[in-house]
Each structure stands twice: as structure tokens, then as C-alpha cells.
Amino acid sequence: MSTVQQAVEYARKNQDKFLDDLKAIVAIPSISTTPENKSDMDRAAEWMASRLRNLGMNNVQIMPTGGPPVVYGEWLDAGKNRPTVMVYGHYDVQPVDPLDLWDTPPFEAITRGDNMFGRGTSDMKGQVVASLSAVESIINTGGLPVNLKWLLEGEEEIGSEHLGEFIQKHKELLKADVCLNPDAGMISADLPTITYGLRGLIYMELRIYGPSRDLHSGLFGGTVHNPAQAIIELIAGMHDKNGTITLPGFYANVRKLSDQERKDMAQLPTNEKFFLEQTGVPALWGEPEFIPIERTSGRPTLEVNGLLSGFTGEGSKTVLPAWAMAKISCRLVPDQTPMEIFKCMQAYLEANAPRDIRWELKNLHTAGAAITDIKSAGVQAMSKAFETVWGKRPLFKREGGSIGVVVQLQEYVGVESVLTGFGLPEDNVHSPNEKLHLPTWRRGIEALIHFFHNF
Numbered sequence: 001m002s003t004v005q006q007a008v009e010y011a012r013k014n015q016d017k018f019l020d021d022l023k024a025i026v027a028i029p030s031i032s033t034t035p036e037n038k039s040d041m042d043r044a045a046e047w048m049a050s051r052l053r054n055l056g057m058n059n060v061q062i063m064p065t066g067g068p069p070v071v072y073g074e075w076l077d078a079g080k081n082r083p084t085v086m087v088y089g090h091y092d093v094q095p096v097d098p099l100d101l102w103d104t105p106p107f108e109a110i111t112r113g114d115n116m117f118g119r120g121t122s123d124m125k126g127q128v129v130a131s132l133s134a135v136e137s138i139i140n141t142g143g144l145p146v147n148l149k150w151l152l153e154g155e156e157e158i159g160s161e162h163l164g165e166f167i168q169k170h171k172e173l174l175k176a177d178v179c180l181n182p183d184a185g186m187i188s189a190d191l192p193t194i195t196y197g198l199r200g201l202i203y204m205e206l207r208i209y210g211p212s213r214d215l216h217s218g219l220f221g222g223t224v225h226n227p228a229q230a231i232i233e234l235i236a237g238m239h240d241k242n243g244t245i246t247l248p249g250f251y252a253n254v255r256k257l258s259d260q261e262r263k264d265m266a267q268l269p270t271n272e273k274f275f276l277e278q279t280g281v282p283a284l285w286g287e288p289e290f291i292p293i294e295r296t297s298g299r300p301t302l303e304v305n306g307l308l309s310g311f312t313g314e315g316s317k318t319v320l321p322a323w324a325m326a327k328i329s330c331r332l333v334p335d336q337t338p339m340e341i342f343k344c345m346q347a348y349l350e351a352n353a354p355r356d357i358r359w360e361l362k363n364l365h366t367a368g369a370a371i372t373d374i375k376s377a378g379v380q381a382m383s384k385a386f387e388t389v390w391g392k393r394p395l396f397k398r399e400g401g402s403i404g405v406v407v408q409l410q411e412y413v414g415v416e417s418v419l420t421g422f423g424l425p426e427d428n429v430h431s432p433n434e435k436l437h438l439p440t441w442r443r444g445i446e447a448l449i450h451f452f453h454n455f
């Protein structure tokens with residue numbers, strides 16, 4: 001039996017052990033955005049470090065950043081004439097609210113049928129465990145054919161801001177020939193996918209202040225501009241009827257989709273029906289001159305992620321609220337930059353906010369848009385691995401989500417990423433009942449084993 005086949009056999013025999021690993025790390029509620037979970041973040045980092053040590057990685061360190069720590073580990077014994085693969089992962093997850101919509105507790109990984117449920121099972125603790133499992137399978141059979149570096153962060157779900165500083169500070173340590181990044185999913189269980197583009201992001205918080213306190217709506221309604229109304233008037237003006245964004249200068253640096261790219265996108269199975277099925281909406285929305293997949297991956301957007309104002313409890317309260325708040329984020333495409341879009345928003349508010357309220361705009365976090373090189377040796381190795389395991393070539397797509405590290409690695413250390421992963425569109429990532437499709441995950445582990453051998 002070839003060494004690759006031995007590693008695959010090892011992975012097949014050790015499924016339950018790998019799943020136990022995933023259960024253990026899902027049980028740690030490492031939500032990066034909430035300060036209450038800081039100690040859980042540290043525990044998750046320690047779990048990752050001890051897993052790397054068990055694997056036989058050297059120089060395993062939990063390295064401080066201005067944010068959550070980075071877990072680093074390496075194995076460089078393949079030698080100088082062998083390539084070095086960096087494996088990227090994030091151990092943080094998104095919040096779990098609304099909790100009552102979960103059928104099982106979010107931090108207990110529970111298997112039902114072909115799926116394992118729990119926050120982070122798909123995005124992306126399951127993908128990190130898949131990488132660890134593939135490497136373990138190789139180490140315990142023929143041995144690793146490449147050098148390895150692990151870069152595991154805890155700040156991805158909030159924009160990886162401090163990771164950028166970290167990478168700039170540790171350029172030498174992070175030198176590698178390619179970065180395997182399994183944080184981008186697949187189109188469906190039978191369509192292995194390599195992602196070659198990600199959107200960027202700027203996440204803002206807009207606050208509108210009116211009267212100095214909540215007022216009696218009968219005594220003052222009609223004389224005071226209601227902040228809840230003012231904020232929705234401003235928000236309503238941020239798109240025109242077509243779904244085009246109206247902030248001045250917003251589209252100035254948008255890189256146009258080439259004719260070839262538009263042709264390729266039109267061939268993908270992610271058609272209108274796909275989006276209707278995935279979302280449950282009665283009809284789609286957005287710029288009519290672009291097809292849905294272009295709108296979610298090649299065009300920038302502006303979304304209201306949350307709105308808060310006034311009385312929202314049970315029953316009624318006749319009140320004119322003192323303030324209103326909206327969380328607003330824009331997904332960006334090359335060559336837009338987060339800061340230029342922040343300035344567009346400021347300009348829009350300066351031009352359109354009425355004088356009877358005060359406004360305040362904050363930049364919470366950002367991530368850069370990325371296009372990766374699909375001709376790179378890493379992509380070829382992954383593509384061949386998919387052909388071996390799935391019996392077909394992968395699809396190439398651009399994705400609407402953001403992963404901060406991809407541009408940071410390109411810009412600061414010149415490392416290209418192979419973006420892939422074994423999560424599915426129906427995995428409920430960032431939503432209640434997040435899950436991982438186990439048959440796809442198992443094939444994913446095998447594909448990763450082949451990737452390391454091919455590279």
C-alpha cells in the first residue's frame with residue numbers, strides 16, 4: 001500500500017477519535033466579540049497549542065497580540081529542499097443568539113444523522129480539526145513530505161485586525177510557500193470548490209441622538225424629530241430603488257468583472273433557484289443588471305446588521321426615544337478600501353443628516369478584499385486532491401464572505417492562500433443550529449491528505 005493510501009486508511013480508522021477532538025473544542029465557547037468570553041478564548045488557544053504539541057509539532061507557542069493570542073507551531077524536519085505549507089485556522093466563533101432557536105445546546109456538539117450540530121462545527125473548528133486529523137494521519141503512517149507551520153488565530157470573526165500587526169512583526173517566522181486556508185466552503189456536497197476571491201468588509205456603528213431623555217410621545221411628538229425615524233430615513237436613503245448604493249463615491253474604485261469572469265459565473269450551479277432554496281425568501285432582490293452570484297461575490301453591498309431604538313419589550317409604552325443605533329456593514333470588492341468607504345459614509349451623513357439630530361459614526365473593524373492566484377502550485381495540488389477523492393475537478397468561485405488574513409499574507413509576507421473547505425451553504429454558519437455534514441468532512445480529511453502529498 002502506498003504511503004498516501006496508508007494515511008487515508010489511518011484517517012478512516014480514527015474517525016471517532018477525530019470527532020471527539022471536534023466535540024472537545026466545540027465545547028469551549030470562544031466567542032471573540034464578547035468580553036465575557038475572554039477566558040474561553042484563552043482556553044481555546046491552549047487546546048489548540050496542546051493539540052499541536054501532541055501531534056509532535058515543535059516551537060509551539062501561544063503568542064500575545066493586541067487581541068486574542070495567536071497559536072503557532074511548526075515542523076521543519078522535512079528539510080530545506082522541501083516546501084513549507086502554512087496551515088491557517090481560526091479558533092473563534094460568532095455569538096449564538098437567538099438561543100431559543102437552537103434545537104440543541106450550541107456548545108455541545110451533537111450528532112444527528114449525517115450532521116454534527118454546534119457553534120463552530122462548520123465555521124471553522126471542524127475545518128481546523130480536519131487539518132489536524134489529516135496531518136496526524138500522515139505523521140502516523142509514512143511521515144510528512146513537507147514542512148509545516150500553523151497559524152491559528154482567535155480574531156477572524158471580528159476582522160483579524162491585530163493579526164495584521166502580528167504578521168508584520170513576525171515576517172521571518174511566517175515565511176512559507178503557500179497557505180492552506182480551509183475557511184471557505186463548498187457549493188454542495190458533490191461539488192468540491194476552490195475559492196479564488198473574497199470580499200472585504202467595513203463594519204460600522206451609527207448612533208443618532210435626539211432629545212436628552214426618552215420623552216412622552218404625546219407631549220412632544222410632532223415637535224421633536226424621532227431618532228428612530230431619523231435613522232431609518234437615513235438608512236432608506238443609502239440605496240436607490242434598484243438596490244444600487246447611493247453613498248457619494250462608493251463605486252469609484254470597484255474593479256469591473258471581466259467578460260470571461262461573468263461567463264464563468266453564469267455557468268456555476270449557484271443560480272437564482274439555488275439562492276431561493278438556500279434562503280427561503282419569496283423573491284430575490286438586488287441590482288438587476290447582475291446575476292445573483294455576481295451580486296454576492298463580485299459586487300459591493302451595504303447591509304444593516306442590526307437596529308435598536310425605543311421600547312421593544314412586551315406590551316406598549318408611548319415613548320419618543322432619545323437615541324437610535326444601527327450596525328451597518330459594507331462588503332467590498334477589489335480595489336475598494338475599507339477607509340475610503342468609511343469616508344463615503346461620513347460624506348453621506350454630512351450631506352443628508354438633518355440638523356435636528358446629532359450623529360456619531362464608528363468604525364468597528366475592517367478586512368481587505370482578496371483575489372488569489374489560481375495558477376499557484378498550491379491550487380494545483382488541491383485541485384488534484386479533489387479529483388482523486390471526489391472523482392471530479394473542483395469548481396472555482398469567488399465568495400461573498402471575508403477572511404482578513406488572506407490579504408495580510410499577500411501584502412506582508414507574499415504568501416498566496418489556497419482557499420477551500422468542507423462546509424456547505426446549508427450549514428447555518430453564523431445562525432442557530434450551525435452544523436457540519438460529516439460525510440463531506442470525512443472526504444475533506446482525505447482530500448487534505450492528498451493535498452499534502454501532491455504539493
Ligand code: BES
Pocket residue numbers: 123124156157158159160183184185195201366367399400401402403404
Ligand atoms: N468562513 C467565513 C467566511 C467565508 C464563508 C468565506 C463562506 C467563504 C465562504 C469567515 O469565518 C467569516 O464569517 N468571516 C467574517 C469576517 C468579518 C467579520 C471580517 C465574515 O465574512 O463575516
Ligand code: MN
Pocket residue numbers: 094123157429430
Ligand atoms: Mn465566520
